[in-house]
Amino acid sequence: MTVTQYRSSLDVAAIGNGRVAALIDPGGRIVWWCFPRLDGDPVFCRLLSGNEDKGFCDVQLEGQVSATSGYVRNTCILETILVASNGARVKITDFAPRFLRFGRSFHPTQLIRRIEPLNGLPRIVCRVRPAFGYGEATASPAQGSNHIRYSAGSTPIRVTTDLAVSYIVHETPFVLTHPVTLVLGSDEPIESSIDAMSREFLDQTRDYWVTWVRGLAIGYEWQSEVIRAAISLKLCTFEETGAIIAALTTSIPEAPNTPRTWDYRFCWLRDAYFVIRALNRLGATQSMENYLGYITTIVADTESPLRPLYGIVHNDTMEERVAPDLQGFLGMGPVRVGNLASKQLQHDAYGSVILGASQMFIDQRLPRMGDASLFRELEHLGQQARRLYLKPDAGIWEYRGRERIHTHSATMCWVACDRLARIASLLGLHERAVYWRHSADKIRSEILTRAWSEKRGAFTGAFDNSELDASVLLLAELGLVAPNDPRFVKTCDTIGRELMRNGLMLRYAAEDDFGLPESAFLACQFWYIDALALIGRTEDARELFSELLNHRNAFGMLSEDLHPATGQLWGNIPQTYSMAGLINSAMSLSRRWDDAWAPLPHAAPSESAEATMEQTEQTLQRSA
Incomplete structure (x- = not known):
């Protein structure tokens, strides 16, 4: 203990x-x-x-x-x-x-x-x-x-x-x-x-x-941190259906005395990519397979419109109400049961599902691989993405009082078409591959034209808009732009300069339905870390990652938010987005196992054997 x-x-x-x-x-x-x-x-x-x-x-x-x-x-x-x-x-x-x-x-x-x-x-x-x-x-x-x-x-x-x-x-x-x-x-x-x-x-x-x-495929560094994150992620799994909920709790506020209190005991489709990526990198194939089963059950229902989130049993109601007999975390209500976001338009859901399900077409460890039948069901979602990418929606941050053509939503619609093109090529369906590649290229061209702001020196959160949004940090990881694209590098610089508060990343800085946001969103911090690594600033990424680990609670878990002024955790806990982000960043940044006994960086070639042994011992102590 x-x-x-x-x-x-x-x-x-x-x-x-x-x-x-x-x-x-x-x-x-x-x-x-x-x-x-x-x-x-x-x-x-x-x-x-x-x-x-x-x-x-x-x-x-x-x-x-x-x-x-x-x-x-x-x-x-x-x-x-x-x-x-x-x-x-x-x-x-x-x-x-x-x-x-x-x-x-x-x-x-x-x-x-x-x-x-x-x-x-x-x-x-x-x-x-x-x-x-x-x-x-x-x-x-x-x-x-x-x-x-x-x-x-x-x-x-x-x-x-x-x-x-x-x-x-x-x-x-x-x-x-x-x-x-x-x-x-x-x-x-x-x-x-x-x-x-x-x-x-x-x-x-x-x-x-x-x-x-013992069966987890973890990296050499940050082993205990990744193990605890993996266990926390698994605790958010409802294994009967394979659903993974966003957090175990409801209504822990995003910041002190804010009405931003939400019920996170549901399964958000946009989490699919991040969760599946984390489980895949850990080699947790059974949990990944169960989650893919949950997603494909949703895909198979072609008669119902795609919702951004579902209950742990797919057809559960998620009507939002207030529980009047609970005062709230530290007395900060309201306590909500259910989530109104289930009724919102969030067009990124189509790409999220296809991106998650695409694992079934490439991962040979799975007992049942994706086939032409599953591809045809995914095409139904792709057609919706083609139709909706230029339509306003509530966006990734689920704004309740406005709709825009959000860059992230359009990007995920592009992802839907891009991955369908790749899947069609894998299956040898040439005509469908050409069709989906043409669709993806059209959407990509629109995004690069209307989401880029020369004035801000960044991709912005919505088309023809100047407000910054940390979700565009995912553009390179998702493949819309290359990491060395000057526009993406400038975007990282601009967002790092304008959305950081005391070294912590806000989702956005503009006023929303509830006023100005004050807490950093931990998933965005991991996205920024990953973006820095992609553009070659690995040491900066490692430093930020190590600092962020210090903000975990006493039991190694992260919630959704972190207050930049106090350094305290806020929001529902343990947050799937945050724990998957920790795993993905750690696996990207970790030294390789075969480097475990290599000399420490900056070690002089002429060091004595005694000094080298001392540094190696210090390395092992830090890793432990």
Whole structure:
């Protein structure tokens, strides 16, 4: 376990198993748990309850003076050590069971909490206070012989335990003399020994994560950072359908006291490229394959218009409403359920889907490759891209009060046609390749003419407009322009000069529906880092990347936003965009494995063997 220091209100750790996930604060309090799946009712909603003490599960140690917390290495099993002034110590181990059982993936709607005495005679209180209906109701516990049932709606939860049930129901202090276990989950009986089951599940869950991490193809540098990002990305996966949600939370504001609070427990199609790229580079082919399955299910529905985001089950409703019984993160509401962006016009979605699905035509590791049938279904999306690229939309940043012809949206329409041309060539469909290449060239010419501003010395965020937008940093990576194109180099310079605040990148600086933006968007920071590397400024990119890693929370995760003035994390967490960005940048910038024992840069050829050994040791320490 790694001992951590805490510096942010978003210093929370995530545990999960591909069906449910929870967030736990540094003191071991479970402050967020959506049940019975990732987008469900947050029965533990303390993260968003403001000054109301509801929706949590914790352990109070009498006379507590400190708490340290961290993950078991290469897992998402969390250990928290509570220490009292008299020297008594307690260890809390939290995890969501995840392993193979009977030849199938076993990931029940359960959280397991083991509480063990480590020293002395610790006197503790176990508190379990779920809330239902987004904070609307708390339930009186119904007590059984070895379980407690909480219900205030259609989906009750059960706490099964080998601890005296009355101690939990009445929140009675008691002396912990032996390990006890709480199993939180569906209202189903557990007929085996709670202690034996929890120990078995803990061992098998640890083995699962260690084995999964062992299969990752990571770079030489920033290994622990990439591993934690990969695990965080996997925790945002709903494995039944393959959907990957944007974050585990809803309504954590983008900045202090802003109404920019959104529900991110849905699957955004534009994330497809970044997520699939990250999973592919890590060699996490099963997760990538599941996600491609989710995307192709959407592609197969040619009767319905393409939406920018979908539920973790494709046809789920995403109607947006406000939850009045939750005050919000640090009391900063509103708390939103659902997302109005699902009804917006966002034309980049067509290119995002085709770009993600194109992996199926080139990746020989996949058991089912893309074929002419899938290509024909993708052509339907390509035709929509051809039709819409000059139509105004809400854009990548989902403006709610205006529409423009956004450069990124038009570029992704170009991507749709460009990738279809390439896929047609791979399949030997010459006529279709010519058709889609002609379409792509036409769109590209329009973008280069109308998105370039000689006055600003940059590609701008919308056609015939002078406002800057960090999304154009993706133009070279997507292939619209070459990295050494003078216009792209100038764009990097201009955006770096005008959108950076204290070394952190804003999405844009112009006023929008909610006023002037004040937080840096972390995905844009990674895009800038990648753009610098593409144009040959690798050392600058590495420096910015290393600085950004220092802003991760105490458990190695990133949210959506970072405040340039305070350096604090804001926005929903863990943010898929940010974690995928970290992985992609690290893999691009890392030294190669066969360079591990090479002399450090700038080392003089005449150095003594002793100095060389000392520098090599320092390199290994930094990498560790």
